[in-house]
Amino acid sequence: MKVQLPYPLLLILLAVLAIAFGCLSMLIGPGGGPAEILAMLNHGDRDLAWMIVGQVRLPRTLLALMVGGTLGMAGAALQGYLRNPLADPGVVGVTSAASLGAVLALYSGVSMAFPMALPLMGIAGAVLCAILLQGLAGRGAVLTLVLAGVAISSLCAALMSLALNLSPNPYAAAEIMFWLMGSVTDRSMDHVALAAPLMAVGWLMLATAARSLDALSLGEEAAASLGVHIPRTRALVIGGTAISVGAATAISGGIGFIGLVVPHLLRAQVGHSPSKLLLASAFGGAALLMAADVLVRLLPTGMELKLGVVTALIGAPFFLWLIFRARAELES
Amino acid sequence: MKIDARSISVTLSGRSIVNGASLSLQSGELVGLIGPNGAGKSTLLKTILGLRHRTSGEVLLDGASFLEKPPQERARHVAFLPQERHVEWSLPAREIIMLGRYPHRARFGGPTADDRLAVVRALDAVDGHAIAERPVNILSGGERTRILLARALAVEAPLLLADEPIAALDPWHQLHVMEILRERARAGAGILVVIHDLALAARFMDRLVLMHEGAIAADGPPAEVLTPDLLGRIYRIEALAGHNAGESYLLPWSRRRERSSNDR
Structure with a gap:
């Protein structure tokens, strides 16, 4: 990591990486590889090919890039x-609050009648969390903000457990559990259209x-x-995180470690500059989450692993390794 | 340019920290703000800058209310070097100094040629070119102080308030920082320095403002402020005074014995 690339080059490299994994994501997955898709087109199965690539893989790819970018940028x-x-975005409670909103939509059954209720309630949860944080933290210090975030997270976790506890049947509970694991599969362009403007506002x-x-x-x-x-x-950082990460979590569930690990990986590459780290982490997060979402499709597990499970499985040990490597520096 | 703080009072959780203190600073003068620990020096400085809420009093910049101005405009007129020397990320020294250009820069876009030149001038002033590319967290205390001072100088504000810029430095660095400040004042800047070293204060400052229990106890040329009487009453010390090469010097020598405080 001694070599530091020029900043524009680093951004281009990360963007190319994200786009490359995005292309890969369009080509592989359930339904067949490029050869099968081409065969469908040759046999006049245009509709089927379009369904797989345009309606299944395109939203999945776009969401992985958008969610990864959001988590990286908000973490930085x-x-x-x-x-x-x-x-990371979880530390101020935004992730838990958005999850709680979504879980309530699943638990109450509103999402059955009206599917978009799930992301909408998730976003509402994140925005409520941001308003609560602003109120609690007042003019106060960083410590107040973090403590308030921890308290909000704990409360949301407790309420989510309560929802699981009170679930009418095991299927309802399983549905909540699966959603919480985090994934960008089975999403539609409607989800993309809902999240994109909110994320754009948050990024700005x-x-x-x-x-x-x-x-x-x-x-x-x-x-x-x-x-x-x-x-x-503070209002810009909290508000921007709430809106963008809230939208991301509401669409994809809990995807951890991207917001924590990506800024770590890239900090030295941008000369430790917090402002340059934002854009670099956005591109880096998009590339990393996209890569992880391609990976879950390649793993020979019977059932496709949830994206959030894989990011945590890779992210947590990696983070331990980072701590181990940086131990001397942290202790000095 | 002149900044005038008039009858500033600050009360924190019922305790009076600054009590009706007035002080002024104008271009071209190097002023020392002295006084025992807890006299309210740092609080007064931060209140003048608008970083603390005042209970009463006003701050005027060339006759106009300073604290009513937008933060960036205030920052362009009066620079601040805080006592805090911790820098969170291991940024290269040059980038730290560039932060001094914040009040001059737009929200987006890179630094202008002006900004880069200001950084070079600041590096010139602190003799810092040799360490400009080093990460700030590997610099020694003295080097880091010089870089942070350069950061404050890079603002190129007409006035500078520095909170204990020479605390915890070796004598070579203390003298170096004092010489830099002296030079900036000669070049036209107005500089107010919170300082505990009475010997350096006596030697380098044009004027000293002595604070005691939140109020201004004396304000004038060093010789009129550092009198045995005030040193005894406020600092509770006795000092040796002497002459060397045409300059007078002062050396804090002993704590005043408690008896004499009862005599008062």
Whole structure:
């Protein structure tokens, strides 16, 4: 990791990587590889080919890229704002709140009658969480924000357990469990259309805060003396995370470790600059999650593994390895 | 340019920290803000900058209300070097200094040629070119202080408030920082420095403002402020005074014995 690529080159490389995995995602999966698809086209099965590529794989691919990008960018923004390399979108409770909203939609059966209720309630959960955080944290310090986030997370986890506990039958409980594991399969272009504008708003809010994150490396007082409006920066970071990660979680369920690991991997490559890390982590997150979603299709498991399970299975040991490697630095 | 803080009072959870303190700073002068620990020096500095809420008082910049101005405009007029020297990420020194250009830069887009030149001038001022590309977290305390000072200088504000810029530095670095500040003042900047080292304060400052229990106890040339009487009453010390090569110096020598405080 001693070699540091020029920033534009790094961005191009990560974007190419994300697009390459995206192309791979369009070509493989249940329904057949490129050869089978081509055969369908040759035999006049245009409709079937379109169904597989356009209606099954395209939304899946787009969502993996969008969700991965969102998690990477929000993770980088939170690490910058909280000045803590261990932060990720989960730490402020946004992920749990969005999950709780979605679980309530599943539990109450609203999602049966109206499928879009699930992501909509998830997003509502994330937005409520952001409003609660703003109210609790007031003008206060970073620590208040993190503690409030932990409290909100615990409460949401408890309520999700309650929903599981009260589930009318094992199938309802299993449905909730499977949703919580996190996945981008069986989503439609409607999901993409719902998430895309929200994520775009969130990304823009995070990007607007980028330069203030740089100034915050000097501490809050020095940043404020340079003209950084601290409460506004916090509102942008919390609000941007809530909207973009809320939308991501509402669509895909809980996908962990991307927001934590990706900024870690790329920090040295951007010369530790919090602002440059945002875009790099967005592209890196998109590439990594896309790669993971291609991987689950290639693994010879009887039933396709859930994406969230794989990111955690790879992410957690990787994170341990990072800690092991950086131990000396952390302890100094 | 002149900044005037008038009758500033700050109360924190019922405790009065600053009590009706007034002080001014104008272009071209190097002023030391001195006083025992807990006198309210840092709080006064931060209140003037708008980083703390004041209970009463006003701050005027060339006669206009300073704290009403938008934060970026305030930042362009008055730079601040906090006591805090921790930098969270291991940014290269040059990038740290570039942060001083924040109030001049737009929200998006790279630094302008002006910004880069300001960084070079700041590096010139602190003699920091040799360490400009190093990550700030591997620099020594003295080097890091110089880079953070360069960060404050890169703002190129007419006025600079520095909170204990020479604390925890070796004598070579203390003298170096004082010389840099002296030079900036000579070049036209107005600089207010919170400082505990009375010997350096006496030698380098044009004027000293002595704070005690939240109020200004004395304000004037070093010789008029560092009198045996004020040193005894406020600092509870006795100091040796002498002359060397035409300059007078001051050396804190002993704690005043408690008896004499009863005599008062």
